[in-house]
Amino acid sequence: MDALAVPTNRGKGWYLSLMAPNTKGPTFAWLDPSRLYCNSQALSDCVKDLLYPFQKEAIDLVVGIDAMRFILGSAVATTLGKGFLAIRKAGHLCIRTQSQEYSDYSDREKMVEVRLDVLRPGLQVLIVDQWIETGGTMKAAIKLVERQGATVVGVAAVAIENSEGGKWIKEKYKHSHCIPEELQSQIDKQYLDSFKSFAS
Numbered sequence: 001m002d003a004l005a006v007p008t009n010r011g012k013g014w015y016l017s018l019m020a021p022n023t024k025g026p027t028f029a030w031l032d033p034s035r036l037y038c039n040s041q042a043l044s045d046c047v048k049d050l051l052y053p054f055q056k057e058a059i060d061l062v063v064g065i066d067a068m069r070f071i072l073g074s075a076v077a078t079t080l081g082k083g084f085l086a087i088r089k090a091g092h093l094c095i096r097t098q099s100q101e102y103s104d105y106s107d108r109e110k111m112v113e114v115r116l117d118v119l120r121p122g123l124q125v126l127i128v129d130q131w132i133e134t135g136g137t138m139k140a141a142i143k144l145v146e147r148q149g150a151t152v153v154g155v156a157a158v159a160i161e162n163s164e165g166g167k168w169i170k171e172k173y174k175h176s177h178c179i180p181e182e183l184q185s186q187i188d189k190q191y192l193d194s195f196k197s198f199a200s
Contacts, residue, residue, distance in 0.1 A: 001197060006041045012049065013180045015042035016158075017194035029105065030190040033130055033158050037071050046178055047075050050128070050156040053176045057153050060124045061085055065141050066092070066112065073128035076156065085125075087114045087141050098147060102140035105133040112137070114144045121149030129157040135165020142173070162188045 001017050018036040022028050036042040050072075062082055064073025066089045077084035090099050090111035097113040104110050119125070125145050129138050138155060145152055154174035160166045162184070169175060179187055186192050 001194075003035055003038045006039065010041070010045060013178050013183065015039065015046055016178065016183065016192070017197070018042055019192065019194070021192070021195040021198055027106065029131070029133070031131075031192070031195075034068055034071065036158075037075075043075055046072070046158065047079050049178045050076060050158075050176050051079065053174065054126060054154055054156070057126075057174075058124050059126045059153055061118070061126075061150075063087060063114075063125050063127045063141065063145060065127075065129060065137055068130045069128055072130055072158070076126070076128050080126075085114070085118050087112050087144060089113075098144060100140040100144050100147075102136040103134070104136055110137075112140050112144065114148075116148070119145060119148035119150040123150040124153045125150045126153050127155050129155065132157045132160040132166050132169060134161075134163050135169050138169055139165065159187050161190075 003018060007014060015036045018039060020032045020035045022030050036046060059080060059082060062073055062077035063085045064070050065087045070086060074084050090113045093113060093115060096116050098116055099111050099113040101111050127141050132138050142152055152173060155169055156176045159179050160170060160177045
């Protein structure tokens with residue numbers, strides 16, 4: 001599918017077919033969701049779908065995780081008319097921070113950090129991720145937000161896989177994702193039928 005094309009019939013999750021498969025091997029994520037951000041209508045519909053379950057929630061701030069989540073998180077924040085707080089990879093902020101270790105989808109040990117002068121008790125926060133595979137990065141972000149006393153209103157991601165970590169997030173927090181029920185099994189198998197169109 002042309003990355004910039006908009007179909008006449010835009011059913012739920014139509015934009016998921018824009019996501020590109022991994023062509024570089026096992027050290028990379030199994031797909032690249034960011035291709036859908038190139039399409040303005042796809043990005044708009046994705047954000048709308050993510051925010052639908054939170055229409056009645058009071059959200060003060062949107063939090064996104066370094067680095068691809070900044071794109072989606074900023075779009076969500078702009079749509080809500082709220083500010084955006086970045087959780088960064090450790091070592092990138094020149095101010096006082098709090099850090100949290102975690103294991104990513106490839107089981108590599110990493111660390112993220114957040115500034116200390118924004119989050120506070122009573123603040124209602126929506127955390128945005130691009131893709132939740134094992135849940136390690138999201139769990140680290142949740143810990144950083146809650147450790148400073150803010151409340152996690154919910155978690156939003158293009159997809160939440162039914163991994164142990166993904167299930168934990170779904171059980172513990174209000175959440176949203178863009179995956180129609182009939183596509184969840186493809187997500188969990190880490191192969192989308194739409195990838196076939198990239199082979200031609």
